[in-house]
Amino acid sequence: MAAPPATASASSWCPSAVNPRAAASLVVHAPPSGGPRRGGDRFLGVRAKAVSGVQSGAVVDDGVQRPWKLSDARLVLEDGSVWKAKSFGASGTQVGEVVFNTSLTGYQEILTDPSYAGQFVLMTNPHIGNTGVNPDDEESNRCFLAGLIIRNLSICTSNWRCKETLEEYLMKRNIMGIYDVDTRAITRRLREDGSLIGVLSTDQSRTDDELLQMAKSWKIIGVDLISGVTCDAPYEWADRTDLEWEFKKGQSTESFHVVAYDFGIKHNILRRLTSYGCKITVVPANWPASDVLSLKPDGVFFSNGPGDPAAVPYAVKTVQEIIGKVPVFGICMGHQLIGQALGGKTFKMKFGHHGGNHPVCDLRSGRVDISAQNHNYAVDPESLPEGVKVTHINLNDNSCAGLQYPKMKLLSLQYHPESSPGPHDSDLAFGEFIEQMKNNRL
């Protein structure tokens, strides 16, 4: 393992100063704290019970005896950078794509969003874990992501809904987490070089080179990740947003039967559709379009989901067979599949959009919403046929954030009107889908 740069200082860690691509060799980055910091390492005693290999006894590292461990995990990125960190949650070795999420909180919803399958989520907010975890904020029944990367793990939890700590939660679900790593430096690198594949390991017997080779030989583009997260069989969904939390005024009087394709669906999409008066049948990603249409639904919903939309031609074909026959609404992966089904192209973005603070403009009204986003791919509007309207753009980079094709009674959004986590500004999009189904009845 190469030694940290001799002149390691805050500025020498910035990607332009120490760029492993330029150096063409492994560059090791020590944890930013370099040892116990106020609060942070009092935590070691608490963690010792849960995490194997972390003891509060003296540790000899680099020939120096200290009462704490400098690091017990490594994140090795495909560009050759090695980031030493402390582990919490599961131990082991895991490969995935590293993306950064700019939400201030909502880590539990992020952990259970199936669209993160195959990815490590790095939270840019430095303080994570302070609200613990509760049974109500799950966005699916499992954590599908590769792991969680954070700067500081809160030493205590203080929320009236908290039932367990973030660490206990990750341990139970066998998900790896690391903290005490320079998340800001990694984020700057991802912004400069684009999303990177990484390997996270607590296994000291593996060399940095081995982990680097693992990262370099792993692929996420062109892989069908939907089949690993979709449900096995159809089911009915009837839960609405709890009245305690409901912010929509007025009760829905009319009821609509919606079939929702589960490409990795988030629970809050189902809750919001139900709150707007929908009765929902959820079907697996490979459910035949003919079976769905034979149910004579008022509308069909195409959900969010992980991975590359170009890697799931079966789903594109399904969308093609349904659009134009009944009103449809797509969110995120659903939006991308609609784009492809219309004959358009999707492409991989440099580092994607992940966070609850993305400004989106509805070009029809000029209204700007602050939105929740989580995607690495986008629809190329130039590739769409005439008549398809780009209704929304992301104001950070002008990328396509929404489509409408009145001829086909079709609406779609690249971002997440259901939020969870994130602002509720775009909730009215569900109302637009309802209006579309209403008008189709007339």
Ligand SMILES: NC(=O)CC[C@H](N)C(=O)O
């Ligand atoms: N949230 C989602 O549906 C993600 C869509 C797609 N997997 C992407 O990364 O672009």
